Amino acid sequence: MRFFSIKWLLLLVCFTGLLCPSFAAGPLSSAELINRANEYDGRMVTYKGEAIAEVMRRGDFAWVNLHDGDNAIGIWAPLALINEIVYTGSYKARGDIIEVSGIFHRACPEHVGDLDIHASSLRKIESGRLIPEAIKPIRLKQALILLGVLLLIWISTLFSRK
Amino acid sequence: MILKPGKKDLKAIGYYLGKIIIGLSLTMVVPILAGLAVKEISPVLDFLISMQAGLLTGVILIKLCNTDCELNWMQGMIVVSLAWIAAMILGAIPMYLSGHWGSYLDACFDAMSGFTTTGLTLVQRLDHMSLTHNLWRHLTLFIGGQGIVIIALSFFIKGASGAFKLYVGEARDEKIMPNVINTSRFIWMVSIVYLIIGTLALSLIGIVGGMKPFSAIFHGACIFMAAFDTGGFSLQSQSIFYYRSFALEIATVIIMILGALNFRLHYHIWAGNRKEMAKNIETVTFFLSIIIVFSIVAIGLSQSGVYPKAVMLFRKGFFQLISSHTGTGFQTIYSMQFINEWNNLALVGIILAMGLGGAVCSTTGAIKMLRVGIIFKAFIEDIKRIILPEKVIVIQKFHHIKEVFLEDKQVRSALLITLAYLILYLIGAYVGMFYGYPFLKSLFESTSALANTGLSCGITSSSMPVMLKATYIMQMWAGRLEFMSVFTLIGFFVAALKGK
Numbered sequence: 001m002r003f004f005s006i007k008w009l010l011l012l013v014c015f016t017g018l019l020c021p022s023f024a025a026g027p028l029s030s031a032e033l034i035n036r037a038n039e040y041d042g043r044m045v046t047y048k049g050e051a052i053a054e055v056m057r058r059g060d061f062a063w064v065n066l067h068d069g070d071n072a073i074g075i076w077a078p079l080a081l082i083n084e085i086v087y088t089g090s091y092k093a094r095g096d097i098i099e100v101s102g103i104f105h106r107a108c109p110e111h112v113g114d115l116d117i118h119a120s121s122l123r124k125i126e127s128g129r130l131i132p133e134a135i136k137p138i139r140l141k142q143a144l145i146l147l148g149v150l151l152l153i154w155i156s157t158l159f160s161r162k
Numbered sequence: 163m164i165l166k167p168g169k170k171d172l173k174a175i176g177y178y179l180g181k182i183i184i185g186l187s188l189t190m191v192v193p194i195l196a197g198l199a200v201k202e203i204s205p206v207l208d209f210l211i212s213m214q215a216g217l218l219t220g221v222i223l224i225k226l227c228n229t230d231c232e233l234n235w236m237q238g239m240i241v242v243s244l245a246w247i248a249a250m251i252l253g254a255i256p257m258y259l260s261g262h263w264g265s266y267l268d269a270c271f272d273a274m275s276g277f278t279t280t281g282l283t284l285v286q287r288l289d290h291m292s293l294t295h296n297l298w299r300h301l302t303l304f305i306g307g308q309g310i311v312i313i314a315l316s317f318f319i320k321g322a323s324g325a326f327k328l329y330v331g332e333a334r335d336e337k338i339m340p341n342v343i344n345t346s347r348f349i350w351m352v353s354i355v356y357l358i359i360g361t362l363a364l365s366l367i368g369i370v371g372g373m374k375p376f377s378a379i380f381h382g383a384c385i386f387m388a389a390f391d392t393g394g395f396s397l398q399s400q401s402i403f404y405y406r407s408f409a410l411e412i413a414t415v416i417i418m419i420l421g422a423l424n425f426r427l428h429y430h431i432w433a434g435n436r437k438e439m440a441k442n443i444e445t446v447t448f449f450l451s452i453i454i455v456f457s458i459v460a461i462g463l464s465q466s467g468v469y470p471k472a473v474m475l476f477r478k479g480f481f482q483l484i485s486s487h488t489g490t491g492f493q494t495i496y497s498m499q500f501i502n503e504w505n506n507l508a509l510v511g512i513i514l515a516m517g518l519g520g521a522v523c524s525t526t527g528a529i530k531m532l533r534v535g536i537i538f539k540a541f542i543e544d545i546k547r548i549i550l551p552e553k554v555i556v557i558q559k560f561h562h563i564k565e566v567f568l569e570d571k572q573v574r575s576a577l578l579i580t581l582a583y584l585i586l587y588l589i590g591a592y593v594g595m596f597y598g599y600p601f602l603k604s605l606f607e608s609t610s611a612l613a614n615t616g617l618s619c620g621i622t623s624s625s626m627p628v629m630l631k632a633t634y635i636m637q638m639w640a641g642r643l644e645f646m647s648v649f650t651l652i653g654f655f656v657a658a659l660k661g662k
Contacts, residue, residue, distance in 0.1 A: 034496050037503065052289040053398055056372030056406070063372070063406045065398070067289055071496060072400050091202065091292040106503075112408060113474030115496065139207040139259070146214035153221055 027099060030071035037106035037115060045104040047073060047117060048125065051096050052089040055082055064088075066098055075100050076111070077119035087128025097126035166661030167654060173227040174237045175244070180223030182245045186252055187216030189305055190298070193256070197294035205294035208259035216252045239650035246639055250274040253302055260295045262286055264624040267631055274635045276302030278642035279525050281394025281491035281616020282634065284624045288399045293380065299395050300384040304357075306642070307391025307421075307525035308349055352428050353390065360386035360417050364410065371407045385410075389417035391525045394491025394616035401493040408477065411494060415484045422448070422488035422520025424532075426563060443560040444521045447535040448487075455515045456483050462508025479508070482617070487515035489526035491616020500619040506602060509619075513606055516615040517587060527614025527641045529583050533576035535560060540573040582645050586612050586637060593633045594621060612637040 027048040033040055049066030056063040062082050065072040067089065077100070089095030102119040105111075110118075190213040197206035233241065253273035254266060263269040268284040275282045276299055285291070285299075361383045368378030381397055388395050398404035402414060420428075427445065430438040439445055459479045469475040478495060485492045500509060519528025543558040550556060558568040566572075590608025595601055599621055607621040611634040622634070640648045 031498075034498050035502060037499075053404065054373060054377060058372055065400065065404060067399065072289065072398070072404070074400075074403070074406055089289050091290055107469050107474055107478075109471070109474075111406065113469050113471075113478045114403070114406060114494075115499070116406075133202070133204055135204050135207065139204070139211065143207055143210045143214065146211060146218065150214055150218055150221075153218070153225075 030068045030073050033073060033104060034071060034115070037104075040104045041106040043104055044101065044120075045117065046099060046101045047075075047104075048097065048099040049073070050089045050094070051085050051087070051098050051128070054088055055085055064098075066100065067095075074114065074116045075102070075119050075122075076108075076116055077102075077122055081119055081122040084122065084124045087130075089128070091131075092133075093130050094128045096124050096128040099123045099125050167658055170229075170231065171237055173229045174231055174233055175240050176223045176227030177229045178233060178237075178241045179244055179248060180220045180227065182220075182241070183216055183223065183248050183252065184220035186249055186305070187213045187220060189301065190216070190256070192301060193294045193298045196297050197292070200293050202292045202294045205256075205260065205292040208256040209294065209298070211259065212252065212255035215255060219248075219252075236650060236654070239647045240654050243639075243643060243647040243651040246274075246277060246643065249277045249306070250635075250639075253277060253298075256295065256298055260292065262288070262291055262295065267628065268624055271631050271635055272299070273302060274638050275616065276393065276395060277306035278527070278614050278638040279303050279307045279391045279393040279489070280527070280611060280614040280638045280642075281388070282611060282618060282622045282638075283395065283616075284622065284631070286624060288397075296384065296397050297380075300387045300393075300397075303391045303393030303395055304353070304387045307387075307393060308346075308353055348429060349425050352425060352432070356390055356417075356420065357383070357386055360390060360413075363413055367407060367410045367413055368405070371405060371410065381405075385414060386417060389414050389490060389492065390421040392418060392421045392488050392490045392520065392527075392614075393525075394485070396492065400496075402481075403494045403496070411477070411481050414492060415481060418484055418488040418490045418492070421490070422524055422526045424521040424523045426523055427521070430563065438563065441561045443535040443539075443562050444531040447531040447538070448520065451515075451518055451531065451534065452483070452487055455487065455511050455518070456480060458511035458514065459483050459508045462505050462511055465507060466503065466505035468503045468505075482512060483515055486512045486610075486615055486617055487518065488520050489516070489528060489613055489615045491610070491618075493617060497618045497620040500606070500617075501603060509602055509606060512617065513602075513609050516606075516609045516613045516617065517583070519613055527612070529580050529613075532562065533580055536568065536572055536576040537580065539568050540576075543568060579644060583612065583641075586640065590633055590637050593630060597627050597630055607634070608637065612641040614638060614641050 027046045028040070030047070030049070033045065033047065047066065047068070049068035049072065052065050052067045052072055057079065061076055061078055064075050064077060064082055064085060066075055085096050085098065087093045087096050099122070100117060100119045101121045102117045104117050106115055107113045108116050108118075190209045194206055194209045194213070197203070197209065250270050250273045253276065254269035257263055257272055258266045258269035262285050263272065264284065264286060271282070271284050274280075361379065364382030364385050365379045368381055369375055373381065384397050385402070387393070396402065396404070402411060424442075424444055427438060427442060456479065459482070460475060463469055463475050463479050469478060481492075481494050500512070517528055518534060519530045520526030522530050522532045539558050539560050543556055546556045559565055560568060587605065587609045590612055591601065591605040594604025594608055603619050603621060606617075606619045609615070610617050621630075
């Protein structure tokens, strides 16, 4: 009876997957894009990731790197599109999560062989934020204990010299 | 009969090791000050703990082993090999405390990779790392590149005879100045002058490329340290690819080549003897080797059709080639692209470039150009001996700062070190194959580790087997010290166990 119900559940999942086109049109991962670069070369793709480091403006365009957890991929986008990006990932901030659609290039002719995406649309999925620095009290204690021991050795050296 | 090491040996080793550990610990003042300046308090605490732990260890060693005797050759070699292990253990503490490494072994892997100027990394979430920790990663390259022992030589060790033994133990048998302490100071001076010029150039390129001024200067300084010391760590997970700048790639190529040249050659160029550059056996071999190996890579890439235009092929192929030949390890392609897109011939070209390396008395690893040049000259000499009449006396000379007659002793030494490298490249590859990786991929990663290059085709990751991590750590260490100090250390342990 249990086997029977699992079988039907699996069939239902497969059937729903076949009917639903958004399964194939969802964002691709960086690993998929890098490992199957030939397949996606010159095609419109959707990719999602955290904006990292900084947005590098070059004339009317800018480079922004989106990291999806495995790798970061460079996005070449018009300035008008990147205005939405407020936070970029660093030690002090979590970057905006951005979904970008555009043409994927395995070896971009405009950028002399770079693997990149030329964005035609860009959407902020989730806003980033500043990360408050957490200081662990145990670290402070460890530092103070070590300082105390070092001072003791230094003082004992002074006495032994005398 | 093997002599068991005595208390005197242990005391001398412990005393000098203690001094080197103190020197290394004090270098952590730099990230501490930087951390305070940018208000990164938690990383500052990581470095305070690490520095104090190092100082404590150093002071205890000096107190326990207090001696005024000078080092002999065996002791010097052992101090050097242990100093690099101590540097790894100490340098890994702040890394591990940062939480960006999966385990202490992973942090040790990166610390050894940094000090040996390899550049392979197991770091996680690099794009979210603090400036303080990133500065330390790059500082390890700078410290290791100039030579850990050189720090101690420059500032802490007074006796010139003991200092020379440590200097040689660190695989630098060439004295630039008559005195090794002055030589060490010259190496530091050259490096700091280049650091200022290189950082300025890279910062300007960064600002023009759309980076904020502070960020451009910090990135410029770190890229310089990683390029000149042929280390290859980077501030972003995409390595040099992050910057998307042809100009930055060209500047980096120039700095990598400067870093791969002999410091002695730098001295002669600084002194106005520019002709030395064109005559020196190392530079001639280096540039010939670049032409030959780049031809192999270019043929491979054009066969695979991975880059449809010649300019693309040159940009990607030449950068990766210089990065591998100088032992730097910067990448402008993703690791997986080596395997997915480059064909076997292009990969073999890169492996060959990594295996050959740069100049002796530089920050590169691998077989090195002087040895390749000497072996080639010896080969020519032997062919001449066969072709010419028996009565003819064949004399082979080469130019390395001065005219040198080729002797069997030099050829033997060059061949032995070359053979040791070739055997260890293969052993590392076999360990990789043992864990199921294909031969070429394993050879690529093994060569990269032993030659202190740092390019990766995807094997190096925090999820790779522990034994493979340990193998690469050993390879990086042995490769940087060019085996002699490591063999002496092994001999020392054997003597301690079996000696009388």
